[in-house]
Amino acid sequence: MQEKPNILQVIPTLNISGAEQGCFDVANFLTKHGFTSNIITSSGYRIEHLEKNGSIVDIMPVNSKNPITMIINIFRILKIVKKNNINIIHARSRAPAWSCYFASKLTKVKFVTTFHGTYNFNNKIKKFYNSIMVRSDYIIAISEFIYNEIINKYSYSKKNISVIPRGIDVIYLDPSKTDQVKVENFIKEHSIKSKSIKLVLPGRISGWKGHNVAIEAMAYLRDKSSDDFELIFVGPADNLKLKNNLLIKVKKLNLENQIKFIGPSKEMNLIYSLADIVLSCATDPEAFGRIPVEAQAMGKVIIASNHGGHIETIIDGLSGFLYSPTNSEELGDSIIKAVSSKIYIKDDYQIKRRKVILDNFTDDNMCEKTLEIYNKVLNI
Numbered sequence: 495m496q497e498k499p500n501i502l503q504v505i506p507t508l509n510i511s512g513a514e515q516g517c518f519d520v521a522n523f524l525t526k527h528g529f530t531s532n533i534i535t536s537s538g539y540r541i542e543h544l545e546k547n548g549s550i551v552d553i554m555p556v557n558s559k560n561p562i563t564m565i566i567n568i569f570r571i572l573k574i575v576k577k578n579n580i581n582i583i584h585a586r587s588r589a590p591a592w593s594c595y596f597a598s599k600l601t602k603v604k605f606v607t608t609f610h611g612t613y614n615f616n617n618k619i620k621k622f623y624n625s626i627m628v629r630s631d632y633i634i635a636i637s638e639f640i641y642n643e644i645i646n647k648y649s650y651s652k653k654n655i656s657v658i659p660r661g662i663d664v665i666y667l668d669p670s671k672t673d674q675v676k677v678e679n680f681i682k683e684h685s686i687k688s689k690s691i692k693l694v695l696p697g698r699i700s701g702w703k704g705h706n707v708a709i710e711a712m713a714y715l716r717d718k719s720s721d722d723f724e725l726i727f728v729g730p731a732d733n734l735k736l737k738n739n740l741l742i743k744v745k746k747l748n749l750e751n752q753i754k755f756i757g758p759s760k761e762m763n764l765i766y767s768l769a770d771i772v773l774s775c776a777t778d779p780e781a782f783g784r785i786p787v788e789a790q791a792m793g794k795v796i797i798a799s800n801h802g803g804h805i806e807t808i809i810d811g812l813s814g815f816l817y818s819p820t821n822s823e824e825l826g827d828s829i830i831k832a833v834s835s836k837i838y839i840k841d842d843y844q845i846k847r848r849k850v851i852l853d854n855f856t857d858d859n860m861c862e863k864t865l866e867i868y869n870k871v872l873n874i
Contacts, residue, residue, distance in 0.1 A: 499868040500530050502580040504571070504590045506557035508538030510730075510758075512784055513586050513610040516636075516660060516860070520584075521549045523861035532578050534571065534590070550578065556590035567593035568600075575601045582606055582868055588613065591626045604871045608634040611781045612643055621647075632871045634658050634864065637782045637803040654874070656867060659806070660782045661860030664852055667791040669844070672767045680764055684756055690724035691833060694769035696762065696785055699731040699755075704775025704799065705740055710822035711829065713747045719830050723752065728765050730758040766792040771832055774798040777820050783807060786814075791851040793844030795837060797828045807855065812837060813847055 501524060505517045517533065518540055524531040525548035532550045535541065536557040545551055554570050555563055571593055575583065583598050584606040585591035591607055598605035607630040615621040627633065628648050633655040635641040641657045644650050681688060693712075697703045708725060715723050731737040737755065744753050759765050766772065772789035774780070779802025786807045789796040798804040800816035810816055815832060817824040837843040 497581060497872060498529065499865070499872060500532070500579055500581050501584055501868060502532040502534065502571075502575065502578070502582070503584045503586065504534045504556055504594050505586040506536055506590060508533070508535045508540040508544070512636075512660060512782060513608070514538065514540065515784070516608065516610070517586055518544065519661065519663075519857045520861050520864055522547050523858070523865070525549055527865075529865075530578070532574070532580060534574065556587075556593065559589045564589060564593050568596045571597040572600060575603060582871060584608070584868075585627075585630070586610060588624060588626055591630075595626055595629055604632075604874070605630045606632045606634065606867065606871060608636065609640050609644055609781075610636055612640070612779065615647075631874055632656075632867055634867060636660055637806055639779065639802050639806065640781050656863075658860055658863045658867070659855055660784060660787070661855050661857035662784060662787050662791055662851070664791050664848075664856050667763055667766065667788055669767065669793045669848070672763070674767075676761075676764055677767045681768060684726075684754060686726065686754065686768070687722065687724055690722045692768055692770045693723055693725045693773055693829065694765060694771070695725065695727050695773040695775060696765060696788075697729045697774075699727065699729060699733060699737050699740070701733070701736060702776060702778040703729075704773075704777050704820075706743070707775045707777065707820055707822045707825060708773055709740065709743055709747065709749065709753065711825040712749050712752055714823050714826035715829060716749070716752070718826060721830075721833060723829070725749075725753045726756055726769075727754065728756045728759055728762075731755070762788065763792070766794055769794055771795045771797060771814070771829060771838070773825075774804065775825065776802070776804075778802075780804055787851055787855045789814075790847040791855075793848050795832050795847075797825065797832060809850065812843065813850065 503517050508514050521531040534552050534554050541551050582604045583594045585594040586608050607627045613624040635657045695708050712725050772794045774785040776799050782803040786796045796814040799819040815828040817828045832838050
């Protein structure tokens with residue numbers, strides 16, 4: 495009889511990133527279905543929630559890239575593997591993956607990695623550092639785009655690799671459960687215009703997330719359209735210098751009344767509810783890109799840059815529209831095109847968009863496929 499998977503997921507932190515969400519979802523799925531969920535992380539606001547749901551969480555500095563700390567982490571992980579009878583170590587980031595790799599070799603337990611990003615490199619040392627993610631017993635790629643990156647950049651030819659697209663919580667992101675009173679209160683609280691066409695760009699304020707492109711598109715829309723557009727940025731601003739530069743640009747373009755920085759929110763269902771159109775403007779390819787999937791689950795039109803994972807989750811003319819990355823005028827034209835199109839005006843398209851997500855991108859589907867990989871790995 496095959497042994498039951500006893501999983502140890504290892505991730506630097508447990509907050510809001512896509513990798514962290516995937517770890518969170520799999521952990522909850524495991525405990526819900528009678529498996530033991532073990533996690534090693536350094537910190538994060540989601541630890542408490544996971545522990546309440548039955549996961550065993552150990553705190554360790556697996557966020558560190560210090561070689562000495564990474565070596566010490568090997569022996570810390572060894573101790574937990576033996577103590578908790580772990581039979582699969584699942585690493586979700588490069589630095590901890592090195593520690594996990596050696597711990598798995600010393601304990602003879604299976605080692606799984608998930609490629610959550612492109613992991614770019616411009617020299618042999620960085621490529622070697624990244625290559626730990628292809629040294630596992632099994633690789634999970636989060637999109638076809640990432641699968642091709644692995645095959646092409648690392649000349650990977652083994653068969654122990656699968657694509658498992660990311661999934662979202664479609665119960666939480668359900669437009670039929672929208673609390674309209676909360677939405678209206680949020681609009682009032684942040685002085686958002688009630689009758690504007692609200693463009694929402696969720697995501698951390700980062701140089702490659704396309705906030706600059708979206709601002710330029712707003713200036714274009716002001717000159718090319720008579721509609722009253724409002725752009726709302728939702729997400730943390732760790733890079734204060736970048737945010738200040740964006741604010742300066744907004745002022746220079748006289749867009750202070752059309753653009754708002756809301757900050758982070760833990761109620762994204764509410765944020766999507768108030769949106770008329772959702773934007774995902776990444777200037778570099780998204781490894782997967784959760785925003786288009788989350789927006790469609792809420793029935794919203796999505797307009798996104800035409801590369802990376804976006805190509806796999808957006809059906810042009812149903813989900814919304816794709817535009818050339820960094821091209822603010824094309825983004826503006828796509829927005830103008832969207833507001834006059836049947837996919838924006840007709841309500842039945844909202845149902846069609848949500849169905850695409852229900853059929854392809856649920857968290858349960860992602861977790862079930864991950865569990866299949868765990869069972870498969872134990873037979874290798």
